[in-house]
Amino acid sequence: MSTSKQFLALSLGLTLCATSAHASGWMSNGFVVPNAIHNGDSDTTVVGLVNASGDTVRVFWTFFDQNGQPSDKGCFVMPDKRSRPFVWSSVASAGNHGKRGYLVFAVAAKYP
Numbered sequence: 758m759s760t761s762k763q764f765l766a767l768s769l770g771l772t773l774c775a776t777s778a779h780a781s782g783w784m785s786n787g788f789v790v791p792n793a794i795h796n797g798d799s800d801t802t803v804v805g806l807v808n809a810s811g812d813t814v815r816v817f818w819t820f821f822d823q824n825g826q827p828s829d830k831g832c833f834v835m836p837d838k839r840s841r842p843f844v845w846s847s848v849a850s851a852g853n854h855g856k857r858g859y860l861v862f863a864v865a866a867k868y869p
Contacts, residue, residue, distance in 0.1 A: 787863035793845055794857050801846035808835040815865040822858040829853055
């Protein structure tokens, strides 16, 4: 396994917990992955998300390059009691290949 692959377990909602030393910058409705990279499918950042909030929620994400400039963003819906992998290489735009930066995830109010 590549050393730049990062795994993070997150329980969205009332309980937040991390199993990766790369997780920092926690906020009440999200977290920051401070070292994200995409060098192809075998060398990318992977984040595991688990929704344990009791509700279906919207999860917003944004990638910022190492200069703090946002370059990619998106949103997905997570039903309660479900997990979802976030594989940076599968959602990153072509312009972010090889760029180091950080990912920010935030949970919106209950969906819809």
